Amino acid sequence: xxxxxxxLATAAAVSAHSTWQDLWIGSTDKATTCARTVKDNxxxxxxNSADMFCGRGPAASSGVCEVAAGSALTVEMHAQPGDRxxxxxxIGGNHYGPVLVYMAKVSDAKTATSGSFFKxxxxxxxxxxxxxxxxxxxxxxxxxxxxxxKSLASGDYLVRAEAIALHAGAGNxxxxxxxxxxxxxxxxxxxxxxxxxxxxxxxxxxxxxxxxYDSSFKYVSPGPAVYxx
Numbered sequence: 331x332x333x334x335x336x337x338l339a340t341a342a343a344v345s346a347h348s349t350w351q352d353l354w355i356g357s358t359d360k361a362t363t364c365a366r367t368v369k370d371n372x373x374x375x376x377x378n379s380a381d382m383f384c385g386r387g388p389a390a391s392s393g394v395c396e397v398a399a400g401s402a403l404t405v406e407m408h409a410q411p412g413d414r415x416x417x418x419x420x421i422g423g424n425h426y427g428p429v430l431v432y433m434a435k436v437s438d439a440k441t442a443t444s445g446s447f448f449k450x451x452x453x454x455x456x457x458x459x460x461x462x463x464x465x466x467x468x469x470x471x472x473x474x475x476x477x478x479x480k481s482l483a484s485g486d487y488l489v490r491a492e493a494i495a496l497h498a499g500a501g502n503x504x505x506x507x508x509x510x511x512x513x514x515x516x517x518x519x520x521x522x523x524x525x526x527x528x529x530x531x532x533x534x535x536x537x538x539x540x541x542x543y544d545s546s547f548k549y550v551s552p553g554p555a556v557y558x559x
Contacts, residue, residue, distance in 0.1 A: 347371040348421040350385075350491040350508035351411065354404035354473070355397050364393035366509045371409065373495060373504035377538075382528040383443070384490065384509035391511060394439050399517035400480035405431060405491040405510065407472045420472030421464050421506070425495035426542055428454045429463030429474055430553070432490040435521055439486040439511035446524035447490055448557045451476035455542075455549040464493055479559025481520040487512050490527070494552070499541045501533055522557045530554075 349371045353360045369387035381387070397403055407420045430452045434445030451474065453463030460469070467474055474491070488509045495504040507527075531538070536550035 347373065348407050348409045348425075348493070348506055349411065350405055350407045350493075350506065352406035352408075352414070353395060353489070353510045353512075354402075354406065354475075355395055356402050360393075360395050364391060364395040364511045366391050366511065367411075368508055371411070371506075373506055377503065377505070377531045377533060378528050380528060382505065382507065382530070383445075384488065385507040388509065390440070392440060394486065394511045394513050396513045396515060397478055399478055399482050399484070399514050402475055402477055403489065403512070404473050404475040405489065405508075406474075407467060407491070407493060407506070414472070416471035419468045421467065421493060421495070424497050425464055425493075425504070426455075426462040427464050427494040427496040427503075428452060428537075428549075428552070429467050430492045430494070431474065431476055432492070432524070432553075433478075433482075434488045434490065434524060435483065436486050436488055439488055439513065442486075442488060444526065445488055447488075447527060447530065448522040448524035449554050450479065450557060452551060452556055454551055457549070464495070467493065478514060479520065479557060481518040481559040482514055483519055483521050484514050484517040487514055494537075496537070496542045500539055500544075503531075503533075503538050520559060522559075525554055 366388035368385035432447035436442035
């Protein structure tokens with residue numbers, strides 16, 4: 331019976347893996363046209379991995395989606411490639427954790443391999459039922475909308491969408507990351523300071539040092555504060 335339980339738990343964990351796949355510009359569904367689509371739906375295995383930049387083995391993309399500063403972008407996550415059914419959880423299996431979105435100004439969104447990422451959105455945890463970022467994501471059919479700061483300088487950007495599953499316990503974060511390639515138009519002059527990935531998080535960060543099921547757990551935001559512009 332114990333073996334069967336372990337096998338069922340393992341199967342549930344695998345089926346709960348997910349990827350960020352799609353982007354909306356306002357109400358226009360751009361699907362995967364400007365995504366650096368990752369090779370599979372598995373989490374990144376280390377905060378120090380080069381995959382923390384834009385995900386696991388992302389494919390090159392020639393698509394760059396244009397968005398006006400001050401308007402809305404929406405990133406979208408689902409468990410399986412091409413499966414956008416709202417009846418299926420975006421990320422299931424009790425994969426509780428925060429959802430974060432970063433942007434980095436780059437010279438060419440199609441070829442950039444580094445960037446200074448500033449945070450533009452975050453859903454963490456308030457301590458109440460169904461308040462984890464991943465739970466909010468599931469309640470919204472895998473979508474997380476945010477406003478591109480009006481003050482941002484125009485130009486090419488990478489939009490880095492991330493969910494960090496924390497169910498595996500202290501010292502075992504499981505990030506899911508994808509980058510989208512965009513060009514911001516009609517912006518201002520702001521070029522916010524940011525962090526590099528890998529390097530933006532450490533295992534010693536408070537969020538990763540205590541299990542979420544520990545009675546003394548408190549949510550501490552990873553990385554920089556959200557830039558509001």
